[in-house]
Amino acid sequence: MKHRVATYWLPLLFCLSAFAQQQDTTHVLPPVTIYADAVPENKLQKQMDSTIVQFQLGGSLDQLLQRNSTLYIRQYGSGTLSTINSLGLNASHHPIIWNDILFNNPMNGVQDINLLPLWFIQTTASDANYINTGSSTSFTSSQNTEPQFDFYSTWNTMKNSSVGIKLKQNIKRLAVFAATIHSRNKNSIPYYNIYEEEKVKLSHAQAQQSGGILTLTYALNDWNTLESGLWYVTADRLIPPTMLQMISKAVEYDKQLRAYLQWTYNGNKLVSIVQTSINEDLLLYNDTLIALFATNHATLWQNQWKTKWVLNKRFLLSSIVRNQYIQSKTDNYSNRITQQRFSIQISPYYDWIEIKTGFRFSLNREFVLGGSSPSAQILEINTNLSKHLVLSQEVSSLYQLPTLNDWYWSPGGNPDLLPERSRKYRSTVRLFHYGTISLDNKLSGFFYDSKNTIVWRPSGSLWSPMNLRETHSLGLTDQVQLSWKNPFFNILLESSYTYNQTRVVASYDPNDMSLNKEIPYSPQHHSFSSLHLSKKNFSILIQHQFTGVRYSTFDESSQLRAYQILDFGVRYVFTLSKVQSDIILQMKNIFDTPYQTIAWQAMPGRHLQIQLQFKIINLKQKTTVEK
Amino acid sequence: MNTIFTNLSYLVLLSILFTACKPEKPEEPETEQLFTVGKTAFIINEGTFNQGNTEISYFDFEKMSISNNFFSSRNNSALLGDLTQSMTIVGDKAYLVVNNSQKVLILSMKDFKKTGSISPMPSPRYFQQITNSKAYVTDLFSNNITIINTSLNTITGAIPLSTWSEQMLVSGSKVFVSAPLKDKVFVIDATTDAIMDSISVGMGANSMCFDKNNNIWVFCSGSSGANASLVCFNPADNNILKTIDAGTTTYSSGRICTNNAKDSIYFIKDDVYRLSINDASVSATPFISVGSSSLYGLKVKDNYVLITNAKDFVQKGDLSIYNKSGVLIKTLEAGVSPGEIVLY
Numbered sequence: 001m002k003h004r005v006a007t008y009w010l011p012l013l014f015c016l017s018a019f020a021q022q023q024d025t026t027h028v029l030p031p032v033t034i035y036a037d038a039v040p041e042n043k044l045q046k047q048m049d050s051t052i053v054q055f056q057l058g059g060s061l062d063q064l065l066q067r068n069s070t071l072y073i074r075q076y077g078s079g080t081l082s083t084i085n086s087l088g089l090n091a092s093h094h095p096i097i098w099n100d101i102l103f104n105n106p107m108n109g110v111q112d113i114n115l116l117p118l119w120f121i122q123t124t125a126s127d128a129n130y131i132n133t134g135s136s137t138s139f140t141s142s143q144n145t146e147p148q149f150d151f152y153s154t155w156n157t158m159k160n161s162s163v164g165i166k167l168k169q170n171i172k173r174l175a176v177f178a179a180t181i182h183s184r185n186k187n188s189i190p191y192y193n194i195y196e197e198e199k200v201k202l203s204h205a206q207a208q209q210s211g212g213i214l215t216l217t218y219a220l221n222d223w224n225t226l227e228s229g230l231w232y233v234t235a236d237r238l239i240p241p242t243m244l245q246m247i248s249k250a251v252e253y254d255k256q257l258r259a260y261l262q263w264t265y266n267g268n269k270l271v272s273i274v275q276t277s278i279n280e281d282l283l284l285y286n287d288t289l290i291a292l293f294a295t296n297h298a299t300l301w302q303n304q305w306k307t308k309w310v311l312n313k314r315f316l317l318s319s320i321v322r323n324q325y326i327q328s329k330t331d332n333y334s335n336r337i338t339q340q341r342f343s344i345q346i347s348p349y350y351d352w353i354e355i356k357t358g359f360r361f362s363l364n365r366e367f368v369l370g371g372s373s374p375s376a377q378i379l380e381i382n383t384n385l386s387k388h389l390v391l392s393q394e395v396s397s398l399y400q401l402p403t404l405n406d407w408y409w410s411p412g413g414n415p416d417l418l419p420e421r422s423r424k425y426r427s428t429v430r431l432f433h434y435g436t437i438s439l440d441n442k443l444s445g446f447f448y449d450s451k452n453t454i455v456w457r458p459s460g461s462l463w464s465p466m467n468l469r470e471t472h473s474l475g476l477t478d479q480v481q482l483s484w485k486n487p488f489f490n491i492l493l494e495s496s497y498t499y500n501q502t503r504v505v506a507s508y509d510p511n512d513m514s515l516n517k518e519i520p521y522s523p524q525h526h527s528f529s530s531l532h533l534s535k536k537n538f539s540i541l542i543q544h545q546f547t548g549v550r551y552s553t554f555d556e557s558s559q560l561r562a563y564q565i566l567d568f569g570v571r572y573v574f575t576l577s578k579v580q581s582d583i584i585l586q587m588k589n590i591f592d593t594p595y596q597t598i599a600w601q602a603m604p605g606r607h608l609q610i611q612l613q614f615k616i617i618n619l620k621q622k623t624t625v626e627k
Numbered sequence: 628m629n630t631i632f633t634n635l636s637y638l639v640l641l642s643i644l645f646t647a648c649k650p651e652k653p654e655e656p657e658t659e660q661l662f663t664v665g666k667t668a669f670i671i672n673e674g675t676f677n678q679g680n681t682e683i684s685y686f687d688f689e690k691m692s693i694s695n696n697f698f699s700s701r702n703n704s705a706l707l708g709d710l711t712q713s714m715t716i717v718g719d720k721a722y723l724v725v726n727n728s729q730k731v732l733i734l735s736m737k738d739f740k741k742t743g744s745i746s747p748m749p750s751p752r753y754f755q756q757i758t759n760s761k762a763y764v765t766d767l768f769s770n771n772i773t774i775i776n777t778s779l780n781t782i783t784g785a786i787p788l789s790t791w792s793e794q795m796l797v798s799g800s801k802v803f804v805s806a807p808l809k810d811k812v813f814v815i816d817a818t819t820d821a822i823m824d825s826i827s828v829g830m831g832a833n834s835m836c837f838d839k840n841n842n843i844w845v846f847c848s849g850s851s852g853a854n855a856s857l858v859c860f861n862p863a864d865n866n867i868l869k870t871i872d873a874g875t876t877t878y879s880s881g882r883i884c885t886n887n888a889k890d891s892i893y894f895i896k897d898d899v900y901r902l903s904i905n906d907a908s909v910s911a912t913p914f915i916s917v918g919s920s921s922l923y924g925l926k927v928k929d930n931y932v933l934i935t936n937a938k939d940f941v942q943k944g945d946l947s948i949y950n951k952s953g954v955l956i957k958t959l960e961a962g963v964s965p966g967e968i969v970l971y
Contacts, residue, residue, distance in 0.1 A: 244709035246729040246747035290768040513942040
């Protein structure tokens with residue numbers, strides 16, 4: 001125990017003493033907001049200090065969300081496939097949106113968030129594009145920042161490294177943003193193998209990832225802007241064996257292309273965005289051990305028109321009209337599958353100023369050609385009870401369509417699968433005060449009643465999707481941000497706790513062993529905290545995360561132990577001429593906690609990471625963008 | 628003199644006292660006979676893929692009772708691994724083939740404790756002792772049969788087979804290997820470790836057994852367009868003696884086996900069927916029907932027929948004991964996906 005305490009406190013004391021010797025230079029980074037919680041859009045968004053993101057810069061979205069959100073991230077190991085699991089529901093319930101386009105693969109509805117480098121993410125944004133699912137993670141790559149050239153490099157003791165370059169430049173009316181990354185993960189992961197009962201290194205789950213992003217924005221005049229964007233990431237990753245296995249020769253090769261063309265009209269009372277986009281995924285799976293080779297190719301073409309119309313100071317009307325064309329081909333479908341979807345969404349908002357209450361009603365109707373036409377409705381009421389207190393209420397009726405894999409995957413697909421329907425109730429109290437000492441606390445209680453919940457369950461050696469007749473999810477979330485700014489140092493404390501219970505309450509099969517049992521991979525208790533202290537050029541970040549017991553089977557016969565992880569990082573920023581240098585040293589999983597987010601898949605033990613970033617600021621600007 | 632005698636007497640008494648007080652040397656505990664040979668069966672609970680919940684159940688014929696999680700209870704709660712496919716008892720050792728953990732575990736039959744392991748093998752299925760120091764292990768995916776040195780517990784070679792190899796039987800110097808993806812039983816020369824012949828049987832050849840005439844019976848599960856069948860051949864000359872149509876079936880491993888006298892054949896084809904080795908056809912009426920297509924393991928011993936039901940292969944299955952007339956005596960809860968039954 002003593003050596004653990006020493007491991008924790010000695011670097012802290014060292015850093016605190018070092019602070020006093022530094023010059024007073026403050027480097028302000030733009031604020032970043034991550035909307036990434038298992039809650040409806042615009043509610044309880046997780047606001048993160050940009051420094052926390054900065055500490056993870058060389059990683060992917062999975063690393064950030066694992067440590068800093070109430071979402072449960074399922075991952076097969078470091079640098080491998082990871083997906084969002086909120087309230088026990090799979091990742092198809094959670095759209096990932098970049099610059100207004102949907103990232104999720106149309107075949108399985110899932111986006112591997114390990115393939116989303118944080119280096120590409122400039123800001124994140126709340127978005128209400130896909131309200132039918134009730135939760136989403138949205139982010140953008142923005143061009144409207146000062147011209148600069150950026151370079152970063154990271155290396156850690158798992159023999160993983162990555163480099164990235166970023167360029168922002170304005171040329172007359174054209175704003176250019178380009179970035180690229182390359183990472184090589186040897187994934188020499190130290191971990192304790194609970195099956196073999198020995199500490200081993202997983203050294204053969206190597207992965208590499210490369211990608212680039214380019215956005216161009218051209219200002220036609222004061223109101224009209226043309227924009228195009230391209231996102232391209234490839235990954236070549238070995239699938240790590242489970243702790244129960246000796247060998248894995250499975251390799252996954254991913255190619256993800258996202259591109260869009262957009263016209264934006266930004267008038268005084270009307271904002272209109274017309275966008276056409278393509279989402280293309282190619283996934284090759286090759287397991288030489290079992291002689292299995294599979295190709296999965298999916299494309300989603302989407303056209304959408306979004307408007308926001310300010311009718312008067314009380315009334316705002318938002319709408320989205322969308323058309324999607326999906327085409328999928330895989331060795332596991334009997335033939336090529338195509339699907340056409342149309343949807344319309346209208347969201348009037350009324351601000352009843354006299355009673356300090358805002359009302360928003362959102363209606364979404366989706367038409368699947370030759371299929372169902374479900375609808376979603378959301379009513380939100382926000383009341384300012386006082387200058388520092390807001391009460392939010394939400395009642396919604398949502399739906400989730402089965403994915404193409406749910407219906408057509410062979411073997412196992414279930415053509416009789418029904419769309420999932422759910423009713424959600426949420427009540428939130430927000431207490432806030434901003435000043436030298438700022439406090440923002442959001443306490444939220446929720447209850448979800450889902451009918452025909454779609455889950456994949458094992459049946460013999462096959463997994464197959466099925467409808468659970470009814471599931472209930474209830475719980476509460478508390479998020480608190482506390483900051484104290486004074487002439488000597490700044491402190492930001494963020495903390496969140498979620499209690500959640502998601503159970504199967506009714507089944508079509510009276511002998512269903514999952515009845516009255518918890519849905520797998522839905523921790524009842526989940527919390528994270530981060531303490532960020534900064535003074536002059538130095539800052540330190542201490543992060544703690546706790547994840548409670550999770551069941552890995554529907555009959556609760558197997559469970560994953562609760563775990564807590566502590567990370568510690570030190571950052572030093574200095575400027576020489578026009579080059580801003582940023583050095584971050586981190587020790588992750590200080591207590592070397594053995595843990596798994598998927599049964600039998602080892603996650604990394606204690607390791608060190610160093611990150612260097614050099615930014616050339618105030619690049620010569622050709623011409624300021626005219627707005 | 629008296630004094631000397633008295634002193635000597637005290638000395639003797641004292642030494643007797645000390646001898647008496649000397650703590651007794653703890654006796655080596657006698658190795659408890661865990662199993663009554665001939666009255667024991669082991670149930671191989673395969674578990675669920677990637678869940679690591681495979682286990683062994685121990686059934687006592689005399690007490691008509693079952694002990695679940697028997698491996699972990701005898702091995703300090705150790706995990707057996709993922710998907711145990713089969714168990715072969717050779718002398719005082721048991722070889723557990725743990726399919727998805729890609730290894731063969733070796734246990735002592737005296738105390739059922741793990742004594743070693745042999746790995747890695749891509750997807751091992753069944754173990755067959757060939758000589759005192761050599762064994763074969765069939766494999767689902769590797770297209771090879773792995774050769775093992777059982778004295779050193781090491782892998783020494785492989786026999787290329789270019790397909791999934793399943794069960795094995797030894798007759799003289801011949802090893803007969805069923806191949807579920809083919810309509811063949813391969814014949815391997817155990818002295819040269821090379822394929823010497825193949826016998827054309829029905830599609831989906833998997834489980835095999837000897838009858839009282841030392842002929843080999845193979846259950847073939849069939850395929851789309853080909854019915855399941857029972858094929859009997861003479862291992863001496865590899866000639867097929869009879870082929871019996873077993874009708875259509877969803878895939879079944881058959882678990883073909885005989886009674887003690889080896890004059891009746893039993894197999895699973897959704898239900899349990901029985902026929903004499905002299906019959907030319909299978910009765911349309913099953914010997915035992917439980918209205919479930921999840922029957923997964925079968926063995927016949929003395930007056931009992933043991934059948935496992937894997938239910939949905941996710942929840943715990945059970946072991947049912949029937950008498951020789953097919954009347955249910957008892958049903959006991961087993962582990963997840965109870966499959967092969969091994970008699971001891």
